[in-house]
Amino acid sequence: MNIKRALAVSRRVFMDLKNDKRTLALIIIAPLFAMGIFGLAFSGQISGVNVIVVNDDMGMATPMGQVYLSEIVINNLDPDTLSITTMDDVASAVAEIENGNAYAVFYFPANFTNVTILAYNQMTEASTSVDIHIDMSNVNVAEAIMQAFNDAVQTTMQQRGLEMPVTIDRQAVYGQNASFMDFFVPGIMAFVVYILTTLLTLINFVGERTSGTLARLTATPLRESEIVAGYAMTFSIVGTLQALLLLTVGMLVFGVNVEGNVGLAFMVVALLAIVCQALGILLSSITHREAQAIQLIPFIIMPGFLLSGVFWPLEALPLWLRPFSYLVPPSYAIDACRSVMLRGWGLEMIWTDVVALIVFAAVFLVLAVLSLKRRG
Amino acid sequence: MLSMHAIKVEKLDKKFGDFKALDGMDLVVRKGEVYGLLGPNGAGKTTAIKVLTGLLKKTSGDAEVLGVTIPNKDITQKIGYMPQETALYIGLTVHQNLEFFGKLFGMDKAKILERETELLKFIDLEKWRDELVANLSGGMKHRVSLACALIHEPEVLFLDEPTVGVDPELRVSFWNFFSKLKEKGITILITTHYMDEASHCDRVGFMRSGKLIAEGEPQAMLKEAGATSLEDAFLFFARRDRT
Ligand SMILES: Nc1ncnc2c1ncn2[C@@H]1O[C@H](COP(=O)(O)OP(=O)(O)OP(=O)(O)O)[C@@H](O)[C@H]1O
Ligand SMILES: [Mg+2]
Numbered sequence: 001m002n003i004k005r006a007l008a009v010s011r012r013v014f015m016d017l018k019n020d021k022r023t024l025a026l027i028i029i030a031p032l033f034a035m036g037i038f039g040l041a042f043s044g045q046i047s048g049v050n051v052i053v054v055n056d057d058m059g060m061a062t063p064m065g066q067v068y069l070s071e072i073v074i075n076n077l078d079p080d081t082l083s084i085t086t087m088d089d090v091a092s093a094v095a096e097i098e099n100g101n102a103y104a105v106f107y108f109p110a111n112f113t114n115v116t117i118l119a120y121n122q123m124t125e126a127s128t129s130v131d132i133h134i135d136m137s138n139v140n141v142a143e144a145i146m147q148a149f150n151d152a153v154q155t156t157m158q159q160r161g162l163e164m165p166v167t168i169d170r171q172a173v174y175g176q177n178a179s180f181m182d183f184f185v186p187g188i189m190a191f192v193v194y195i196l197t198t199l200l201t202l203i204n205f206v207g208e209r210t211s212g213t214l215a216r217l218t219a220t221p222l223r224e225s226e227i228v229a230g231y232a233m234t235f236s237i238v239g240t241l242q243a244l245l246l247l248t249v250g251m252l253v254f255g256v257n258v259e260g261n262v263g264l265a266f267m268v269v270a271l272l273a274i275v276c277q278a279l280g281i282l283l284s285s286i287t288h289r290e291a292q293a294i295q296l297i298p299f300i301i302m303p304g305f306l307l308s309g310v311f312w313p314l315e316a317l318p319l320w321l322r323p324f325s326y327l328v329p330p331s332y333a334i335d336a337c338r339s340v341m342l343r344g345w346g347l348e349m350i351w352t353d354v355v356a357l358i359v360f361a362a363v364f365l366v367l368a369v370l371s372l373k374r375r376g
Numbered sequence: 377m378l379s380m381h382a383i384k385v386e387k388l389d390k391k392f393g394d395f396k397a398l399d400g401m402d403l404v405v406r407k408g409e410v411y412g413l414l415g416p417n418g419a420g421k422t423t424a425i426k427v428l429t430g431l432l433k434k435t436s437g438d439a440e441v442l443g444v445t446i447p448n449k450d451i452t453q454k455i456g457y458m459p460q461e462t463a464l465y466i467g468l469t470v471h472q473n474l475e476f477f478g479k480l481f482g483m484d485k486a487k488i489l490e491r492e493t494e495l496l497k498f499i500d501l502e503k504w505r506d507e508l509v510a511n512l513s514g515g516m517k518h519r520v521s522l523a524c525a526l527i528h529e530p531e532v533l534f535l536d537e538p539t540v541g542v543d544p545e546l547r548v549s550f551w552n553f554f555s556k557l558k559e560k561g562i563t564i565l566i567t568t569h570y571m572d573e574a575s576h577c578d579r580v581g582f583m584r585s586g587k588l589i590a591e592g593e594p595q596a597m598l599k600e601a602g603a604t605s606l607e608d609a610f611l612f613f614a615r616r617d618r619t
Contacts, residue, residue, distance in 0.1 A: 008479035016467040019508060212463030219429040219457035219534075220480045221449060376392070376432050 001225050009222070009230025016204065017238070023200070031192040031242050032249055039184055039254065042311060046144040048083045050102040052093040055086065057112040069116055069156065070108040073130075076152035076159075081144055094133050103138075104145045107131040120162055174259075174343040182257050185250040186265065186337035187310040190272055192246065193239040194308070194330035197273045198300050200238075201231060201280025206293045209284060214372075224372040228281060228365055232274045239273030240266050259344035265337045268350070271357045272333040278364035279329075285371040303328050310334050332356045381440070382407045382532050382563035383428060388437035390423050390586070397423040399586035400437070405565055410558050412574045413567045414610065415583030421567040422460050423586075425534045428565075429457045441532060453481060456530030460537050460567075462517040466510040470501060470520050473509060474527055481528035488527070495523040498553055500546065515541045522550075533557070535566040539573060551576050571606040580606070582613050589617040 017023050057070035077084060085102075087093045093105040108130055115128035132149065136142045156162075175183070208214040217227065243266055250256035283300075287293045305311065307321070308330040314322055325331045336353035339345040347354065383405035390398035397420045405411040413421045426432040428439055430447035439446045442454060464473050471492065478488035496502045499519035501512075509517060522538050539547045551573065554564055558578075566577070574580050574594060581591035590597065590613040594606065601612035 002482075004482065005480055008476055012465065012468065012472070012476045015472055016465065019467050019469070211466065212459050212461045213465060215426075215431050216457065216459055216463040217480070218431045219452055219455065220477065221452050221482070222480045223449065 001223065001229065002221075005222050006226040006229040006233065009227055010233040013204065013231055013234040017200070017234075027196065027200075027238060027242065028245065030196060031188075031246050034192050035185065035188050035246055035250065038188060038311070039181055042180065042184065045180075046141060047080050049081060049104075049141055049145060051077075051082050051084055051104045051106065051145060052096055052102050053084055053086045053106050053108070054088065054090050054093050055108045056110045057108045058110045058114065060113045060117055067113055067117075069113040069160070072159065073108075073152050073156045074106075076155045078148045078151065081148045090131070090133075097133060097135050103135045103141055105131075105133040106149065107133070116162075178257070178342060179255070181250060181254040182342060183338065185247060185254070185256045186341040187308075187334045189243040189246050189265070190269055190330050190333035190337050191304060191308060191310040193242055193269050193273050194276055194304050194333070195301060196242065197235045197239055197276035198280045198283070199297065201235060201277040202283050202287075202293050202296065202300075203290070204231075205281050205284035206287055206290055210289065218375070224369045227372060228278065228368050231277045231281065232365070235277040236270040236273045239276075240270045243269040258341045260340040260342075261344075261346065262341070264347060264350075265340045268333050268336045268340070268354065268357065271354070271361060272329060275329045275357060275360045275364055278361065278368040281368040282364060282371055285374075304330050307331065308334055326356075329357065329360045332360075380406060382409070382442060383411075383565060384438070384440040385424070385428070386438040388424070388427065388439055389435040390420075390427055390432060391435045396586050398427065398434075398437075401583075401587055403581060403588055403591075405563060407563055408558060408561050409578045410554060410564045410566065410576070412577035412580040413565060413583060414569075414571070414574055414580055414606070419583040420586040421583055422536055424583075425457070425536050425565065425567065429455060429534055453528070454531045456525040456528065456533045458522050458525035458533075458535045458538050460540075462514070462521045464509045464517060464521055464524065467508065469506050469508055470496070470512075471505045473520060473524055477524045478527045483528060491527050491529070492523075495526055498549075499523050500549075515543060515546070518542055519546070531562060533562060533564045533566075535564060537567055537569070539568060539570060547573070574606050582610050584614055584617060587617075589613050 017027065053074055055070050055074070057068055059066045059068040074084070087096075090105065090107050093102070093107075096102040097105060109128055111126075111128050112130070115124060115126050118124040119127060132146075134142055134145060205214075247256070247258070247262065251258075283296055284293065287296060303324075307317070307325040307328045309325065310330070314325050314331070317325065332353040336350040336357075339350050339353075343349075381404055383403065385401055385403040388398050388401040389396060399420075401420070401424060403424070413424065415421055423432065427434050428441060428446060430452065433447070441451055444451045465476065468476065474492045474495070475488055478491065483491070492505075496505060499522065501516060501519060504512060504516065509520060512520065518538070518541055522535070525533065525535070539550055542550065547570075554566075554576070557564065568574060577594060579591060579593055580597065581588045583589070592600070597606065597609050598604065601609035603609040603612055
């Protein structure tokens with residue numbers, strides 16, 4: 001292996017990418033496009049959900065005057081999530097759900113304050129409840145409504161010095177104050193590098209095969225391993241630059257926060273790029289024309305999309321499908337980048353992912369070199 | 377190893393499946409010789425060159441270049457190969473192509489630039505140095521391809537139809553250039569379908585069905601065949617071979 005010749009190949013691929021304005025645009029714009037579109041689509045903060053309150057609460061007379069616990073709960077409902085209107089009777093409020101104008105009705109009965117306070121002071125055996133009528137046809141919206149209501153009740157209890165029989169105290173181990181984008185950017189960094197590196201190498205290499213340049217190289221001192229090394233150098237650098245670009249825009253535009261060592265995350269991305277360029281070379285050996293390469297694209301994108309965990313957690317996959325995610329290299333890179341950037345983990349914690357990527361790289365690189373050595 | 381032969385081929389076979397593209401080919405090209413390989417489409421000229429340059433594996437037989445059994449990576453340093461198809465990086469400029477091939481042969485920047493200036497002048501494309509190869513005409517691409525094969529001053533040149541698509545004026549200057557290379561002691565194995573060009577060769581070999589059926593100096597071939605043109609001479613030898 002002669003490093004100078006490998007560098008010559010690397011430089012040649014760089015210039016190929018640089019001279020072609022469309023490819024250059026693809027390298028720069030596609031990652032940002034993917035981050036913007038998917039980021040906005042999936043960030044899905046639920047807000048402005050129409051709910052109706054029907055309040056029959058009579059309150060309770062106390063030395064401080066008449067108290068209405070229901071009013072306090074209602075005031076504590078998150079005004080961003082819920083858009084609240086009031087009505088007088090439950091029947092017509094529920095009718096609003098039925099005709100699709102509202103997602104939920106909260107009904108506070110007449111004895112709500114009275115029974116709550118008496119029961120708390122153990123002066124009655126009676127109990128009271130808030131009736132919630134809810135449209136469960138959209139699970140995410142229903143969940144957001146229940147979450148908002150529970151939060152309001154808890155806040156009210158605390159404000160009034162009432163104690164709940166059980167309190168739930170959630171402490172974020174990782175990701176305190178993490179936004180969706182904080183979570184999303186590390187994943188999309190690795191995902192974009194996976195897709196683009198594989199595709200660009202595939203296309204570049206099919207070009208080498210069809211134009212006859214690859215054959216011509218055989219008649220020069222250049223060795224197969226140097227070709228693969230040259231491509232690996234270029235694409236690991238291009239991949240790292242793409243990740244850097246994504247992260248920079250993520251930080252400036254989406255206010256992304258990073259916990260851990262970004263350099264480590266970039267190293268993982270570069271490693272992934274090496275795996276993917278070898279994959280691209282391998283795939284090019286089973287295609288002979290550009291049209292065939294294009295037919296391969298869905299087979300590159302879909303597994304990455306579904307099985308890498310970039311959009312859906314692997315826990316959301318059916319059990320039988322999960323083992324397949326181990327076969328998809330970006331799974332490891334995405335997991336590693338998230339662990340580093342969200343949890344602040346170091347190499348000692350993500351080493352399993354790194355080892356998996358190194359194994360993939362070693363196997364694919366050897367196979368890529370062998371596929372090039374094969375000749376008629 | 378010292379050898380008078382630049383290229384030596386004995387009983388060379390190359391099969392594609394059951395089809396014999398080379399069928400017991402024998403060929404000797406002496407050092408410093410310009411040898412023209414002639415023959416109809418499909419005769420096996422390109423296949424022979426591809427085996428000799430290491431692109432294809434021979435099926436059986438012996439093949440040596442500069443005394444070294446082929447395939448051998450070390451010998452590539454001394455050979456130049458211009459493929460039949462214009463195998464260039466069309467996304468790179470003329471200069472970038474030349475530079476890339478120069479580096480593969482271990483040349484330093486200064487040496488590459490020096491050779492580039494010479495070669496661009498010879499192929500008359502000095503003005504096109506920084507143009508993308510994709511934007512050149514077919515004949516121009518062919519000229520760049522030839523320059524890429526020559527960048528490292530090889531000792532043995534394999535030129536597969538180097539003058540296809542090149543205009544007549546430039547073809548003449550190509551052949552003048554080949555004569556100059558010959559004066560420097562460079563061996564050239566060239567294929568062509570232009571019989572007028574073949575008469576510039578020191579010797580020509582006629583190929584048919586993967587075999588060499590006749591060879592010799594162009595004038596001697598004409599004489600032996602009693603023909604006035606190499607076309608007619610080829611037909612004569614082809615008939616003789618069949619019987
Ligand atoms: N890769 C291959 N697979 C199968 N057959 C092949 C392959 N390459 C060449 N052949 C066959 O081998 C024979 C010789 O082809 P070759 O290209 O050597 O001919 P040629 O003398 O160079 O012809 P031309 O003058 O058209 O360039 C042809 O019949 C061709 O179809
Ligand atoms: Mg040919």
